[in-house]
Each structure stands twice: as C-alpha cells, then as structure tokens.
Amino acid sequence: MLGPLSAFVLTPFDGDAVDERGFVALVERSAAAGVDSIGALGSTGSYAYLERSERARLARAAVEAAGDVPVVVGVGALSTREVLAVVEDAQQAGAAGLLLAPLSYQPLTDDEVFGLYEDVTAAASVPVCVYDNPRTTGFTFTDELRARVGRLPGVGSLKLPGVPADPDAARTWITDLRGAVAPGVTLGVSGDAFAVRGLRAGCDTWYSVVAGVLPRTCLDLTSAVLAGDDERVRRIEARLEPLWSLMAAHGSLRVAAAFAEQLGVVPRAGLPRPVRDLPAEGQRAVAELLVGGDWG
Amino acid sequence: MLGPLSAFVLTPFDGDAVDERGFVALVERSAAAGVDSIGALGSTGSYAYLERSERARLARAAVEAAGDVPVVVGVGALSTREVLAVVEDAQQAGAAGLLLAPLSYQPLTDDEVFGLYEDVTAAASVPVCVYDNPRTTGFTFTDELRARVGRLPGVGSLKLPGVPADPDAARTWITDLRGAVAPGVTLGVSGDAFAVRGLRAGCDTWYSVVAGVLPRTCLDLTSAVLAGDDERVRRIEARLEPLWSLMAAHGSLRVAAAFAEQLGVVPRAGLPRPVRDLPAEGQRAVAELLVGGDWG
Numbered sequence: 001m002l003g004p005l006s007a008f009v010l011t012p013f014d015g016d017a018v019d020e021r022g023f024v025a026l027v028e029r030s031a032a033a034g035v036d037s038i039g040a041l042g043s044t045g046s047y048a049y050l051e052r053s054e055r056a057r058l059a060r061a062a063v064e065a066a067g068d069v070p071v072v073v074g075v076g077a078l079s080t081r082e083v084l085a086v087v088e089d090a091q092q093a094g095a096a097g098l099l100l101a102p103l104s105y106q107p108l109t110d111d112e113v114f115g116l117y118e119d120v121t122a123a124a125s126v127p128v129c130v131y132d133n134p135r136t137t138g139f140t141f142t143d144e145l146r147a148r149v150g151r152l153p154g155v156g157s158l159k160l161p162g163v164p165a166d167p168d169a170a171r172t173w174i175t176d177l178r179g180a181v182a183p184g185v186t187l188g189v190s191g192d193a194f195a196v197r198g199l200r201a202g203c204d205t206w207y208s209v210v211a212g213v214l215p216r217t218c219l220d221l222t223s224a225v226l227a228g229d230d231e232r233v234r235r236i237e238a239r240l241e242p243l244w245s246l247m248a249a250h251g252s253l254r255v256a257a258a259f260a261e262q263l264g265v266v267p268r269a270g271l272p273r274p275v276r277d278l279p280a281e282g283q284r285a286v287a288e289l290l291v292g293g294d295w296g
Numbered sequence: 297m298l299g300p301l302s303a304f305v306l307t308p309f310d311g312d313a314v315d316e317r318g319f320v321a322l323v324e325r326s327a328a329a330g331v332d333s334i335g336a337l338g339s340t341g342s343y344a345y346l347e348r349s350e351r352a353r354l355a356r357a358a359v360e361a362a363g364d365v366p367v368v369v370g371v372g373a374l375s376t377r378e379v380l381a382v383v384e385d386a387q388q389a390g391a392a393g394l395l396l397a398p399l400s401y402q403p404l405t406d407d408e409v410f411g412l413y414e415d416v417t418a419a420a421s422v423p424v425c426v427y428d429n430p431r432t433t434g435f436t437f438t439d440e441l442r443a444r445v446g447r448l449p450g451v452g453s454l455k456l457p458g459v460p461a462d463p464d465a466a467r468t469w470i471t472d473l474r475g476a477v478a479p480g481v482t483l484g485v486s487g488d489a490f491a492v493r494g495l496r497a498g499c500d501t502w503y504s505v506v507a508g509v510l511p512r513t514c515l516d517l518t519s520a521v522l523a524g525d526d527e528r529v530r531r532i533e534a535r536l537e538p539l540w541s542l543m544a545a546h547g548s549l550r551v552a553a554a555f556a557e558q559l560g561v562v563p564r565a566g567l568p569r570p571v572r573d574l575p576a577e578g579q580r581a582v583a584e585l586l587v588g589g590d591w592g
Contacts, residue, residue: 016377048374048401049374049377078345078374079346079568080568080569080570081312081568082347103401105399105432106344106549107432108571112572115569119570136401138434273377273411273415274376274398274411274415275402275404275408276407276411
C-alpha cells in the first residue's frame with residue numbers, strides 16, 4: 001500500500017485552537033525530506049480530540065502541503081456513523097488511504113470490530129489501513145481477527161503495535177501473518193522503538209511518530225536497515241535510544257510534541273486537553289538530548 | 297447529592313437513528329416507579345456514540361419526561377473542549393447533576409484526570425458526579441486520586457465501579473473514602489451485581505443500569521437492603537442472579553437493551569454501531585428469564 005517510511009505528523013494546538021500553519025509546516029518538512037507517505041490525523045495527529053470540521057480542513061491542508069507524497073488520513077471515531085462521515089470528508093480531501101482504529105467505549109467483541117471494518121471498507125473507495133493500537137483503543141486483536149480483517153476487500157495494510165523482541169519469533173510472526181492476509185496487503189510496524197526489529201522481520205512499512213519531527217534521521221535509519229548496514233543502524237539507534245526511553249515513560253505524543261517545539265519546527269506544539277504537555281523533567285530531558293545533536 | 301436509587305436509562309436506536317419516543321418512555325417508566333433520580337446519557341445511554349446536538353435534545357427530553365425527579369446527565373467526551381460544550385447544553389436543559397467519566401484515547405496521567413475535573417467543575421454550576429469506570433475509559437483511579445478529586449469544590453458524588461467482595465473490606469474502604477473526600481460528597485456503587493454489597497457497605501446511592509428497565513424490582517431490592525430485611529434481599533437477588541451472570545458475560549448494555557426490547561418497554565432497543573445487539577444465545581437466555589417472571 002505504501003513505501004517503507006510513513007511519517008505521522010503532530011497536530012499542534014495553541015490552547016484550544018489548532019495551529020494549522022504549524023501543521024502544514026510539519027507536513028511540508030516530512031514531505032521535503034523524502035518520506036514515502038504522510039500520516040495525517042493519526043494518534044500523533046490527535047484526531048480523537050478534533051471536531052469533524054477540523055478534521056476535514058486539516059485533511060485538505062495535509063494533501064495540499066504533501067504535494068506528490070501520498071497522505072493517509074485517520075478516520076477513527078467511537079461511532080460507525082461518525083467514522084463513515086469522516087471517511088467521506090477524507091476521501092474528498094484526496095486521501096490516498098484511510099487509517100482506522102477500533103476506538104472503543106463499550107468494550108468491543110471480535111465480531112463487532114470485524115463488522116466495523118466490513119461497514120467501512122464497503123463504503124470506502126481508497127484502501128483502509130487497519131490500525132491496531134491496544135494502548136489507545138483498549139481493543140486487542142488476535143491473529144485470527146487480524147487474518148479475517150486482512151482478507152476483507154478494501155483493506156490495504158495492517159499497522160501493527162510492535163513485533164516480538166526475538167528476531168526469529170518476529171520473522172515467523174510476520175511471515176505467518178503475510179500468509180494469512182490477502183495478497184498485496186502490506187504489514188507495517190509502529191512503536192518507533194520496534195522499527196528496526198519490524199523492518200528486519202519483513203515489515204513493509206514503518207509507521208513512524210518520530211519521522212513526523214525528525215524525518216531525515218528516520219530515513220537514514222530506514223535505508224540503513226534495508227541496506228543491511230548493521231554498523232550504521234547501530235550508530236543511529238544509539239542516538240535514538242534516549243528518545244525511545246522518554247517515549248516509553250511519557251507516551252510518544254507528549255515527547256514528539258516537546259521535541260518539535262524545542263527544535264523550533266513549530267512555535268508551539270500544545271496538546272489537546274485533557275492531555276497536557278510533557279512535564280518539566282521530561283522537557284529538560286528533551287533539552288539535554290537536543291544539545292549538540294544534529295537532529296533533522 | 298441524590299437519593300438511594302438512580303436509574304440509568306438506555307438510549308434506544310433504530311438503525312442509525314435515536315428513538316426519542318422510546319427514550320422518553322424509559323425515563324417516564326423509571327420516574328413513575330419512584331426512583332430517586334434518573335441518569336440520562338450515561339454509558340447505558342450510549343452518550344459516547346451521540347453527536348452534541350442529539351445529546352442536547354435528549355437531555356431536554358429527559359428533564360421534561362422526569363417531572364420532579366432530578367436528572368443527572370452524562371457529559372463525557374474525549375476532549376475537554378467538547379465536555380465543556382456538552383456541560384453547557386446539559387445545564388441549559390435543566391440537569392440536576394453532571395456525570396463525567398475521564399474518557400481516554402491517549403492514556404491519561406493522574407494529573408491530567410485531576411485537571412479535567414478541575415476545568416469542568418470550575419465551569420459547571422451544578423454538581424459533578426465523578427464517574428469511575430475503568431472498563432469503558434481505560435483509566436483506573438487510585439484512592440489517592442479519588443480523594444483529590446473528591447475534595448474539588450463542585451464535585452457532588454463519586455460513582456464507584458463496585459466494592460470489595462468481603463463485607464468488612466467493603467465497609468472499611470467506603471468509610472475511609474468518605475473520610476477522604478469533602479463532607480457531603482456522596483458515594484455511589486455501580487455494577488448492578490455489586491449493589492447489595494455496596495449499599496450494605498455504606499454507599500449512599502446505587503447507580504443502576506437495571507433500574508432503567510426494571511425500576512420496581514430495583515426499588516424493592518433497595519428498600520429491602522436499607523430495611524435490613526435479609527430474607528427479602530436474598531429472594532430478590534436470587535431472581536436477579538441470572539441477569540448479573542448474563543451482564544458479566546455480554547456487558548450490561550447489551551443485556552439491558554435485549555431485556556427492554558423483549559419486555560416490550562420499547563419497540564426496538566438497538567445499539568449504536570460498532571456495538572451490536574446481544575448475540576442469539578444471549579437473546580434466548582433473556583427470553584427464558586422472562587418466561588413466567590413478574591418483571592417490572
């Protein structure tokens with residue numbers, strides 16, 4: 001469905017208002033660096049906190065700012081009605097794909113989640129990426145459900161929440177999953193700390209939060225992994241380790257926002273309440289990381 | 297904040313549309329039976345799946361249909377902005393109280409949840425009931441956070457997701473919690489299977505899903521518990537046990553909706569997609585329960 005590096009961009013807030021100019025700057029930054037696709041309005045893009053009209057406006061802005069780079073737009077919402085409305089808006093904006101997580105309030109059964117993807121793929125005219133993220137949705141996919149959903153016509157990709165730590169186990173899992181979904185459905189890894197493991201295990205795509213702030217660094221890492229240049233991978237990973245640790249402690253969104261703001265990529269990368277900015281000790285850790293580093 | 301029995305009513309759907317007439321019939325049924333308060337647009341009322349305009353219309357309809365019975369209106373939403381807008385609508389509708397769960401997409405920290413209640417109580421002019429339901433929100437309150445939030449001016453009640461199984465442990469917990477929150481803040485138990493335990497442990501209120509469908513039965517149970525009539529409590533609980541089991545297996549919403557529909561209280565009690573009706577085997581179990589029972 002997409003090339004190896006997909007950069008998920010932040011939606012910066014200033015108080016209650018979306019900073020659309022900052023959002024466009026982030027899309028342009030990643031597109032100019034040469035990422036293979038842009039993810040707009042994903043978890044990093046705070047889609048769950050936005051009104052429908054804001055989502056439609058930002059989807060249009062993203063597609064325009066990305067130029068030739070395809071844009072995948074997050075379309076998740078708690079009700080299927082709302083998802084279908086947002087799908088329509090995203091498609092009219094020119095989305096190349098739709099990212100759909102099974103947001104839950106009432107805990108959903110496997111059949112209900114399958115039904116959601118059935119309803120949405122039946123209505124959509126561009127490929128749907130199945131967004132598997134138990135941390136935000138509260139829903140855990142089984143491999144059986146991944147396979148069922150991955151055989152639905154209209155599904156283009158599975159965005160997985162990581163891969164097993166053991167390289168052999170990771171490769172086996174990805175190989176088995178590839179055999180279980182429809183031919184051509186791509187498998188992507190997210191959780192930036194899993195990127196190298198995921199790509200080495202055979203994932204097609206790295207769905208990356210950090211690439212929305214540091215696209216050049218993530219392109220370097222991706223090309224090093226794909227070239228099998230283990231020494232270069234180790235060098236880049238060593239630089240990124242402290243970032244992965246901060247993300248594990250505070251959530252990738254809060255850390256990416258602090259990074260974007262401290263790097264000066266956007267004037268202010270506030271988060272939508274009730275979510276709050278990275279606390280002071282995290283901000284200081286980000287500042288220390290930035291000192292002397294060539295981050296881009 | 298409220299008397300002993302609070303009946304949370306369903307919001308019945310017919311396909312994608314809310315059946316407002318059915319909703320009003322449910323409010324009227326519980327109010328006529330003599331419950332102490334009505335909970336409109338709680339989890340059972342599918343608030344998380346409704347648009348703002350629907351929530352405002354149903355809040356007005358509930359207050360009107362409830363007559364002299366106070367109505368607590370659910371105001372939860374993923375973004376604080378949206379919560380504040382819904383609070384305004386609920387207050388204009390005449391809500392006697394506001395039920396607020398810390399809905400989460402990004403997992404929230406304790407400080408973020410405290411901040412949410414701080415922001416909302418500062419804006420609200422009627423008491424806020426803190427809705428603690430980890431099953432739907434993904435957020436787990438600590439006792440320390442319950443105490444912090446329970447001392448915020450403007451908080452009127454804590455709605456707890458159950459009490460410990462051991463009666464002494466339950467009584468100790470409720471007594472300690474009462475000492476930790478501000479004077480006058482009521483403690484309520486939800487999870488209908490915990491009602492008797494909760495009231496016996498000293499909870500002021502039973503926030504009940506079943507009372508929105510079977511208000512008379514729940515009033516009987518409540519008065520039996522408060523009168524210390526253990527024999528009558530046992531009799532009523534024995535009738536309700538199969539219902540608690542079904543609710544534990546399928547979620548209380550799906551079971552309450554099937555019950556309301558099969559009892560004929562509403563012509564159709566559909567659920568908002570992606571949530572689906574109780575599966576066939578559960579529907580059969582509800583039908584068996586109804587045979588010969590004097591349910592009201």
